[in-house]
Amino acid sequence: MLLSAYFYPICQLVITRYYSQSTSFFVNSFVLTLTIDSSSALLDGLLNHANHAICIVEGVRNAADELIDFRYVKVNPMAYVLNKRSFGDMVGRTMLELFPGMDQVNVPGTEETLFRRFVRQMHEDDKLTYEVGYHQDGFDGYYAVTASRLTNCLIISVTDVTELHRTRQEKQQADQQLREQADLFTALMRVANLGLNILDVVRDDTGQLTDLHYRHISQRVLDDTGMTIEQYRNASMRTLFPGIEHSRFWQGFQDLLRTGQPQRFEVNYKFNDCENYLDVSYVLLDERTILSSYIILNDVRQAQQRAEQQAQLMSSILQNTQANLTLLEPVYAPTGKLVNFRYIFTNDSNARITRRTVEEMTGSLFFDLFPGIITTEFYDRLLHTAQTGEPNRFLFPYHADGLQGWFDVWFTRHGNQVLFTSIDVTESYQNRQQLERANRELQRSNEHLQQFAYVASHDLQEPLRKIQSFGDLLRKQYSYGLDEQAQDILGRMQNAASRMSELVRDLLAYSRLNTPRRAFESVSLTALLNEVLTDLDLISQARKAHIVVGNLPAVPGDAGQLRQLFQNLLSNALKYTAPDRQPLIRVTSRAAQWPKLPEVVQHALPPMADNRPIWEISIHDNGIGFDEKYLDQMFQMFQRLHGRSQFEGSGMGLAICKRVVDNHSGYITARSHPDAGSTFIVYLPG
Structure with missing residues (x-):
């Protein structure tokens, strides 16, 4: 083309x-x-x-x-x-x-x-x-x-221009690194917590050190000496610190320049009426430049003193504690099998209990001193902790090698060593055994007593029924032949038999509450109260009572016992209302968290580890009320605040209520004033 x-x-x-x-x-x-x-x-x-x-x-x-x-x-x-x-x-x-x-x-x-x-x-x-x-x-x-x-x-x-580009990139990176290093050094000089100086060496004609000039000074140096940066830059070291050429500092400079090797030393230095302990370091950057740094050791020295005091305190605690402390180091056979343990440390308490000295045990082999250990569970548990690192605690009886007793033992691994801690619990173990035996005897006695109360109550019912039956027969068939006094005696006999029968029934109900309880189930208190109100329907209608039941929770419990509880409380609310007054009864509930419960309730209830709510169920009435000074007395067996001529009853109702609440790990109390109504409050775990 x-x-x-x-x-x-x-x-x-x-x-x-x-x-x-x-x-x-x-x-x-x-x-x-x-x-x-x-x-x-x-x-x-x-x-x-x-x-x-x-x-x-x-x-x-x-x-x-x-x-x-x-x-x-x-x-x-x-x-x-x-x-x-x-x-x-x-x-x-x-x-x-x-x-x-x-x-x-x-x-x-x-x-x-x-x-x-x-x-x-x-x-x-x-x-x-x-x-x-x-x-x-x-x-x-x-x-x-x-x-x-x-x-x-x-x-x-x-x-x-690939090679040129690469060269330029490398130069830019190198320049950036230099800038970053310069910035880092500047920042270090500004904020370093150590005293840092870069010094220029001044020599005479023979090459001997005559003075040092400051090129860079860190902020810590300025703070420690109270001087300005202009003072440092306008004067030499010997001018600022007269006599320094006769100090350990100057000797360090001379040794550095003579050997070229970094120098480090500690020195006690007084300046401006202040005494400091310094850790000083010198490094030769080149033949004319020295990097000098120091750290004030005052805090370190104080910390060392505190550490020494703490070590003395810990030693005193270890030697005077009631616990037997021993640090054991595993000993292995050439095959790698763990065959023994060596005493690294033991305290005076352990020496006393083993009847040996600390010096005798330290460095000795554990199983050589106590060979009887090898055939016990102690041996297996110690090896298990040493090999797996799992802590172990157990109660250990030992009756060998001069020891007789029961010991509460802990094994804990620290690094490759095992800390063995033990406490002689022989006396407390024996006391606990005696207490357990006493509890078993008491439990058997209670069981016998419950059986007796049940049998006695049951057997008493039959004679009472006969007395009541014969009394009724006399009244119906032979009352025409009895004078007025005899008929009065017969009526009194029947009333006494009736009260005795009621008392026996209540005793029987109370004794049944002491028998082993059935497994708790979720009980709807709303449904249960409806059943109770149905049972009390005739009485409440006769009294024209007005009963209001609010929203009630479901709680874990024994439905039969809870039925007894609320039937007694509602019966009392109806019973202890003046005859000329319409009974007004209100049942309410609310949930309360443990920390917000009254202190008396917290002390009475077992702590709820799972943070369950506590249900507060209140039964309010407008009855005759009572004086609260009798509050504790009311929940005891056979206790009455009113005569039988005023209100019927055996004096067992509130005692039964308290036993039911106790069986449910709850608490019952009341608030009242005479002729101002009462509020019975039941606390039940949710």
Whole structure:
């Protein structure tokens, strides 16, 4: 193809070459004016010998005259090398055909792809240069690209600057690291909690140290000495601290300069009427520069003293505690089997209980001193803790090797050692055994008493029934033959038998409450109260009572016993209301958390470990009331606050209520005033 088809007779070709020195590009531009008719060979020679890629491309347009691609019309040899193409493989082919990534890689700093930039340059006269990372079409590098328009063509010059880019990146990273190190050092000097100085060495003509000048001073030094940074920078060390050349500090500087080895020492130093203990370090940075640092040890010394005092206290505690303390170290056979334990530490208490000395046991083998241990569970548990690390506690009887008694034993592993703690509980164990025997005897006695009460109550019912039956028979068949006094005696006899029968029934009910209880079930108090009210329906109607029952909870319990509880409480509310007054009874409930319960209730109830609610159930009435000084007396057996002529009853009702509440781990109390009604309050766990 003729060059004249693409150029005016005179054209300019701009070829830009890139060189790297530090981080700058030096551009060497050659502008050649070529006369095509006479200088075609010169142009070819220049392109062929250029050491960077040069391509001349012309636009490819569609039917709508839109620029859709570029076709290579002239390519120098370096372009083939750079583009990894065989000679002649580019001319006549299009850019996007060979390098589709041109329309995917953006020009740095823009959202415009390389291809779109070339398209735009076909309408502009400016020569543009940019560096782009190209990782498409088999390339992985950085390239400097220069493009300029010449009539209907673009001249594109490309130089591989990957190595230059890498070098520049490395230099930028190195510069950044230097800046970060400088910033870090500056921050360290500013906030370091240690005194830190960088000192310049001053020598005489013989090379001997004569003085030191401050180059950098940390804030801690300024705070400790009360001087300003200007004072340090305007004077030398010997000027600021006269006589320092006769101190341990100066000797350290001389040793550092003489040996080149870092120096560290502790010194007691007085300055401005303050005495300090210092930990001082010197490091030689170079032959003229010293890094000096110190830490004030006053707090450390105080901490050491406190630690020594604490150690003495701990030693005193360990030696004087009632617990027997022993630290054992496992001893292994060559095969790796654990075969014994060695005493590392033991206290005086353990020495006394074993009748040996601390010195005798320390360093000795445990099973050599106490061979009887090997055949007991003590041996197995000790090995288990040593091998697994699981703590172990158990009650251990030992009657061998001069020891007689029961011991509460703990094993705890610390590192590879086992802490063995024991307490002689022989006396408490024997006392507990006696107490358990006494409890068993008491339980048997209670069982016998309950059986007796049940049998006695049951057997008493039959004679009473006969007395009542014979009394009724006498009244019906022979009352006409009895005078008024005899009939009165007969009536009194029947009343006494009736009261005795009621008392026996209540005693029987009370004794049944002491028998082993059945498993608790969830009991709906609402349903239970409805049943009780049904049983009391005749009485409540006769008294025209008004009874209101609020929302009641379900609680775990024995339905039969809870029925007795509420039947007695409601019966009392009806009974102990003046005959000329309509009974008004109200039953309510609310949930209360343990911390908010009255203190007397907290003391009476067992703690609820699972944080269950406590239900407070109240029975309010408008009855005759009572004086609260009799409150404790009311819940005892056979206790009455009123005579039988006023109100019937055996005096067992509230005692039964209290026993039911006790069986349910609850509490019962009451509030009242004479003739002002009463409120009985029952606390039951939910």
